[in-house]
Amino acid sequence: MIINENFVPVTKKYVELEELDDGCILYDTEKDEVHSLNTTAATIWTCCDGKHSVKEIAEVVGKCFKPESKIAPRDIINIIEDFSNKELLTP
Numbered sequence: 001m002i003i004n005e006n007f008v009p010v011t012k013k014y015v016e017l018e019e020l021d022d023g024c025i026l027y028d029t030e031k032d033e034v035h036s037l038n039t040t041a042a043t044i045w046t047c048c049d050g051k052h053s054v055k056e057i058a059e060v061v062g063k064c065f066k067p068e069s070k071i072a073p074r075d076i077i078n079i080i081e082d083f084s085n086k087e088l089l090t091p
Helices: 039-047 054-064 073-085
Strands: 015-020 023-028 033-038
Touching: 015 039, 023 039, 033 039, 039 054, 039 073, 054 073
Parallel strands: none
Antiparallel strands: 015 023, 023 033
16 A cells, blocks of 8 residues: 555544543454554544545644644654554555
């Protein structure tokens, strides 16, 4: 899977989300695996709805966090690649 700024990620339906104060927990019911996400990764995860490109997700993340903690699109691509490598996204 090639992930660039135009890529539109979609989460798999069998991954359940539990929100926490400082991020979230993802539970992959198919593989019986748990993944812990910090606040930034959790924000990115919620944007992986098949409606937002990586570029648009970068804009959302930029609005959610302080300017001094700005995350580059490359960082978002890395996080989405990690989701993909863990098979949490639809191919």
